[in-house]
Amino acid sequence: MKKLLAEFFGTFWLVFGGCGSAIFAAGYPELGIGFVGVSLAFGLSVLTMVYTVGHISGGHFNPAVSFGLWVGGKFDGRDLLGYILAQLIGAIAAATFLYLIVSGKSDFTDIGGFAANGYGELSPNGYSMISVLITEFLLTMFFLLIILGSTNLKAPKGFAGIAIGLALTLIHLISIPISNTSVNPARSTSQALFAGGDFTLQLWLFWVAPIGGAVVAGLIHKGLFDKIED
Numbered sequence: 001m002k003k004l005l006a007e008f009f010g011t012f013w014l015v016f017g018g019c020g021s022a023i024f025a026a027g028y029p030e031l032g033i034g035f036v037g038v039s040l041a042f043g044l045s046v047l048t049m050v051y052t053v054g055h056i057s058g059g060h061f062n063p064a065v066s067f068g069l070w071v072g073g074k075f076d077g078r079d080l081l082g083y084i085l086a087q088l089i090g091a092i093a094a095a096t097f098l099y100l101i102v103s104g105k106s107d108f109t110d111i112g113g114f115a116a117n118g119y120g121e122l123s124p125n126g127y128s129m130i131s132v133l134i135t136e137f138l139l140t141m142f143f144l145l146i147i148l149g150s151t152n153l154k155a156p157k158g159f160a161g162i163a164i165g166l167a168l169t170l171i172h173l174i175s176i177p178i179s180n181t182s183v184n185p186a187r188s189t190s191q192a193l194f195a196g197g198d199f200t201l202q203l204w205l206f207w208v209a210p211i212g213g214a215v216v217a218g219l220i221h222k223g224l225f226d227k228i229e230d
Contacts, residue, residue, distance in 0.1 A: 003079070004086040006057035010049040011090035014061050015187050017045035018172075020098055022115040022180075039172035042181070047165025054161065062184040063087055064210035068144035071218030073226070074151075084186075091190035099194055116191035116199040117182040117206050125177040129205065132179040136209035137216075139171045140183040144217030149225065182206040183213075 021041035025033045033041075050059040058075065060066045063084045069075035095114075102111060113122070119132035127135075146167045150160040168183075175181045182188040188206035192199040 003057040004082055006053035007060060007083050007086040008090040008093075010046075010053050010057070010059060010061040011087040011186055012094040013049050014042070014045045014184070015091045015094035015190055016097065018042035019095070019115040019187065019191055020101075023098060023102055035173065035176045038176060039169045042172050043165040043167075043169030046168050047161050050161035050164055057083075059161075059164075061087060061090075061186075062210075063186055063207075064140050064184060064214040065144065065147060067211050068140075068214030068218040069148070071215045072144075072148050072221045073218075074148065087186040088189060091186040092193065095190035095194050111194060113180075113199070114191050114195040115180065116195040117180045117188045118199055118202050119179060119205065120202075122198055122202060123178060124180055127178045133205055133209050135175050135178045136182055136206065137213040139175055139181075140210040140213030141217045141220075143167055143171060143183055144214045145221060145225075148217065148221040152225075179206075183210050185210055 018038065018041050021033060022038045026035070026038050046059075046061065049061060053059065058069070060069065060075075060083055066075060066080055066083045066087070070077050070080055098114075099111060102108065116122075119127060119129045123132060147160075147164055149155060150163040171183055172181045175183075185207040188203060192203045192206075
């Protein structure tokens with residue numbers, strides 16, 4: 001239960017901090033934080049929670065990470081379903097609070113895209129389904145390689161959270177204009193549920209591509225890098 005609560009709070013903070021910065025601060029007149037600010041917000045949300053509860057649950061906060069660690073032999077598959085449910089509940093809870101806050105604005109009419117992910121017309125810069133699929137697959141694959149490498153027993157101690165947080169920041173700097181950046185099915189699900197419409201119909205891609213990339217990374221690390229380290 002402690003591990004599941006840690007995953008709940010970690011995923012909640014990631015969605016509330018990352019998506020919240022995109023919803024409230026990115027487009028604010030004159031003082032808006034822009035793409036760079038949102039990228040930092042996502043990176044900082046993960047970095048802070050890795051050091052806060054990572055020692056309890058491993059600090060996944062992302063179904064794709066759980067899948068990748070499982071395939072890489074670093075996570076017990078018996079815990080996979082529980083972790084994913086905790087992550088989804090945490091993400092949806094955060095999105096609920098974001099909605100309650102944004103709907104209280106004096107000129108509120110609707111939530112718009114609500115920092116949801118999309119392709120085609122729903123891509124921030126009009127990228128196709130194939131472009132988004134490739135982007136999400138590759139970025140999640142490298143994200144998992146960084147996680148698996150930086151948390152290895154032979155890696156320098158105490159720096160994994162920094163590497164992971166900076167990696168997520170870089171991922172967002174690359175891909176916000178392409179897909180609004182997912183690499184996390186829980187984060188995508190929570191926002192799509194509120195944005196609705198075609199965002200919900202496109203949600204499949206933001207499960208398939210991140211999990212596919214994570215699984216490939218797990219196989220690469222287990223088959224290549226673990227052997228080198230041994």
